[in-house]
Amino acid sequence: MAEIQLTENNWEEEVLNSDIPVLVDFWAPWCGPCRMVAPIVSEIAEEYAGKLKVGKLNTDEESGIAVRYGIMSIPTLMIFKNGEVADQIVGAVPKEYFVQKLEQIL
């Protein structure tokens, strides 16, 4: 499943009201590690299709959401379950670390 582009307009529907957990990748175009972590996030989106929704939030364009969730460092990946932040990962980390965190929550 492809990643969803998240904005203020679809945040509530896609993240807060989602039936399945959502991994949100807070990123920006000028952030090198964000660009480099993107292929890993894409792999996860494919491997967990149906069990996990994966969304991308550009902190430049959607600064309101970034501020609401206290984002001060990117990449930050937040896992939402039933509309709440269940866990978060700050910085670029190895893939197996993502998988560990996800396995605990899914």
Added chain:
Amino acid sequence: MHDVVIIGGGPAGLAAGIYAARGGLKTLLCEGKILGGQIVLSFEVENYPGFPQGISGMELIENFTKQAEKFGVETSYEGVTCINDERECKSVTLTNGSCIKTKTIIIAAGASANKLGCPGEKKFTGKGVSYCATCDGAFFRNKTVAVVGGGDSAIEEALYLTNLVKKVYIIHRRDQLRAIKILQDRAMQNDKIEFIFNHTVKEIQGDKFVNGLMLENTKTKELTRLSVDGVFIYVGTTPNTEFVKDLIKLDEEGYIITDEKMETNVEGIFAAGDIRSTPLRQVITAASDGAIAASSAQKYIEAKF
């Protein structure tokens, strides 16, 4: 069996990949974290030849990566947990448990940024503590921040931050900087930068986000509090040699010792880039190491197989 497994996807590993794959070797590159290594954190690389206007670390690495892919380097996002040497048959074990057989290995796993190791650092990571000014500077627009460190990276990033923030304190434990003169001069002339020499950070303080640092004067041991909204940490690096230390000879600081062919104490195992015992650690030297290591690996294969 692979001809060469390259461990690490920074400039050294990618350059090795370009040379190995272009030379016709069956090449696998394993990068357990993110492709690009430390240089993707750099806003601008000013001294890599061929880019007179400078180039961002990320753009440079995207070019390296494209070039490696063009020649058919296979990439895996699995890390390497150990390497084994059984003469003509070497192997690397990946984090997913699989074992890859290979004729040669190039270790280009680089170095990792050191942490300060003081209270508050871990708690506030992502909440005001950062290791990447390029990534996170924009969240501190018109705020006051501190940069800890006195090397090239610390000063470069402090200078970058002055484009965004109200004020930058540079906190350094010594009475002078280690950074090269051109950077020192720029920093000294910048009105937004204030130096605090002979001080170390004892604690990073805050409630939800960072709001200050407790500093200790290295001479008088006097403690003072500095109000800041964020702190960027650039206090050197440590080589990622833990996983090879039983097999590969290291220098006293933990860097891999090689000869001029980039060969380690084990035949057919080479090292390149920041992980190597070398007087200069730059993108250009890493790329150069990678090219030599790949060429040496090819010669080794031609002689042995």
